[in-house]
Each structure stands twice: as C-alpha cells, then as structure tokens.
Amino acid sequence: MKSLIFVIAFLTFNVSSGQSKTGNLERRADVKVKMKFNMPGILITSVPTTSEEYKNGLRDNDLIIKINSHNIKTNNQYLKLIRSLRSNRKYTFLFNRKGHIKTIELTFPPKQKEVVEELDIDYGTFTTNYGYKVRTVVSKPKSKETLKKLPAILFVQWLSCSSIESRGSNHGFSNLIWELSKSGYLVQRTEKFGVGDSEGPDCSELDFTTEVNIHREALEQLKLRDDVDSENIIILGGSMGSNIAAMLASENKDLKALMFAGGYYKSWHERLLDFERRRMEYGNKEPEEVYSKMKLYSEFYAMYFNEKLKPSEILKKKPHLLPVWPSKSDLQYGRSIEFYWQANDTNMGQVWSAVSQPILALYGEYDWVMDKEDSQRIIEQSNHLGSKFIILNKTDHNLYYYNDINSTKEAFNNRSKVPNKDISAQIVNWLDGLMLH
Structure with missing residues (x-):
C-alpha cells in the first residue's frame, strides 16, 4: 500500500458502515467467544x-x-x-x-476499559493528518495534585496488529506500563489505524511510513498535554516499535532518553534471515534442513527486497521456493509487503547513530526473535556515556519470565504467562541515575 495520501475503504468486506471522522470514537466490541x-x-x-x-x-x-x-x-x-x-x-x-x-x-457490549486502583487511566483521541481519529490510552499515578506536571513516556508498540490496551497485569508489556505509571510517570500509548477503537484502514493495509507518521503525531500530542513536563519526555519502544522509537528520538533532540526492548540494528532483510535461522534451530530442525532451507530463504528474500516482488510474484517465477512460503497470502505476520519494503529501505544503523540521547537497551536472555548482538552494538556505538545494556534474566521477547534455568524451549513456544516484574525498577533506577528530573 502506498502512503495514505488518498482515501481508503475502511473494511474490505464492509461488514458495517465506515466510522465518522467527527465526534467520539466508537468503542470496540467485547467478544467473549x-x-x-x-x-x-x-x-x-x-x-x-x-x-x-x-x-x-x-x-x-x-x-x-x-x-x-x-x-x-x-x-x-x-x-x-x-x-x-x-x-x-x-x-x-x-x-x-x-x-x-x-x-x-x-x-456486542463495549469492551471494558482499563481500571487500576493506583492509576488514573484516560482514554483520549486525536485526529491525524490523514483525517482519521486514533485512540490514545494514558496512565498516570493518582494524585490530589491535579495540576502537577509529570515526566512522560511515549510507548511505541510492536509489529503485530494487536491492541495496545492492557491484557491484564500478567501481560509482559502491560505490567511494565502500569508499573512505570505507578512509579510516577505518565505513559501514553497510541493505537494503530484499524486497531482497537481507532479509525482508518485495517492494520494489515498499513505501511511503515504511515505508521511512523502516526507515532510522530502522537509525540506532538503528548508534548501539548497540560499534565506533562514537556522538558522530561522519554520514549520507550517494544520489538519493532524500538526502531520507530529510535527514528523519533533522532528527530527530536528535546527528548530526554530512549529506551527499548528487542530492537534491531541491521537492515530488515538481514534481520529476517537471522530470524529464519534461529526459528528453525530453536525448533530443533536438523542441520541439513536448516542449511538447505536457508539457501532457499536467501534466494526468496533477495527477490522480495532487492527486486520488490511480492511472494505470489516470486513463486510464479520460481515455484521451487514454495517450501519457504507455503501461504497463499502476500501478507507476512499480518502486515503488508509494502510495510517491510519501507522498513528495509530505512538505514537503521544511520538512525541509531543519530540518536544523541542516552539509550537503555533491554534484552531478554531467552529472546530468540531479535539478535542480542544488535542491541549490544547499538549501545557500543552510542555517543552518550549514560547509555546502558541490560540482560533481562530468564526473560523472553514479550517480557515474560521463566523460573527454570533451562527454559529456552518453553520460551520459544511462549509458554510463560508470568511477567518479569523487575523490569520497571531497573528502568526507573537508570532514569534516576541520569537525574532527568
């Protein structure tokens, strides 16, 4: 999909009329089945x-x-x-x-909004430059000092089209966001187009450039809040959101710090090849199968990224590559091919080098999705003495914790439902050490 400079139908199958560009956002359905x-x-x-x-x-x-x-x-x-x-x-x-x-x-009844006893949680909205309204969710500590300005964190989420609304205190990132708010920070999240209550085309139609622009606008909205100390705004990225957060930090020198969990330094093309190898190795594939499949992946992704061909076009030309793309869809992990083309065309090494703020890199010991060396390299090339790399012990990519020291297999299969509850304290200690406020 090209960047959204034209009107796109809200839903391909039009199960309901398009949402209004004015007034309040409709609440998403509470689906129990x-x-x-x-x-x-x-x-x-x-x-x-x-x-x-x-x-x-x-x-x-x-x-x-x-x-x-x-x-x-x-x-x-x-x-x-x-x-x-x-x-x-x-x-x-x-x-x-x-x-x-x-x-x-x-x-359907409306989805219940987040409620946390120690927090004030505000469901807001703003109209993007594309003409669509998006949902924001802001959490902050309850206080009688209603006029007090708080240091703020903009959270930039993951690759998938799942909602940024909390899935409870036992969810890795939800627990982290709530704990940071309880520690004295105002934390803002922003839904992508077509996710949660947000208007716009479905998330699967959304390209990388447009998604980055939504977060750029969200940052400007955060800066305008009356309850935010505009001189103490930090950005936090999760997974793919780590790299979008780095782009925003490199562009906004007034941000005080950049924190991320699970980002990448290489091109998306290189990162994807690393991922495919790890996925097979963690899945206990035989070395011969890994070797032969990686040759196919190398050929497939070269056409995918270098020639800008969709998977269906690649398979039409080279049907022997079907084993690495058995899907009949051109989507990958629910996202458009254009999204990945644009992400790959972004020079992330250059972006990370342009970040002048202190950087905190959090990497789960059991994270097989991203490469540890990428996070280490980001910190090594940082120009700020306050930058730090932290290994999250027995923790996976989604910030879940595993009790057994030999739990890499369980982490590969996403078997833990226990969040690492020590992460927020490590973040707050690092921020306090920087004396940002």
Missing part, C-alpha cells in the same frame, strides 16, 4: 455461558458462514472482521450447526 479461521468460515471453539453470544444462541462448534451477508474466505478477512467489530451495532450471523443452517442477530 473463542474462535479460529476454518477455511472458509469461523469455527466457534468455546462460548462462555454468561456471554451475550451464548444468550443469543451461539454454541461450541458452530461454523460461522457469513456476517452481514459477507463470506469469510481467508484468514486475513477473518482477522480484519474481528478487529472491525464495534459495540452496540447489530450483526447478523449465518452459521452451520451440525448440518442445519441458522441465523441470529447479535449486539
């Missing part, structure tokens, strides 16, 4: 008996055929649909139950 794409259709795997879905007639193993007369034929259509559902709208479900076709109408 567990489901999965069934090619075609959506298979309902679990329906809580207390849910609206159960009360209105959905049951385990129902196969959703259509929603508002639109078929769900691909996994991407399914994911777009789930992200598009809004509360207090009526949806018509056509489904198959043991060979019998049934129809129900269903209205």
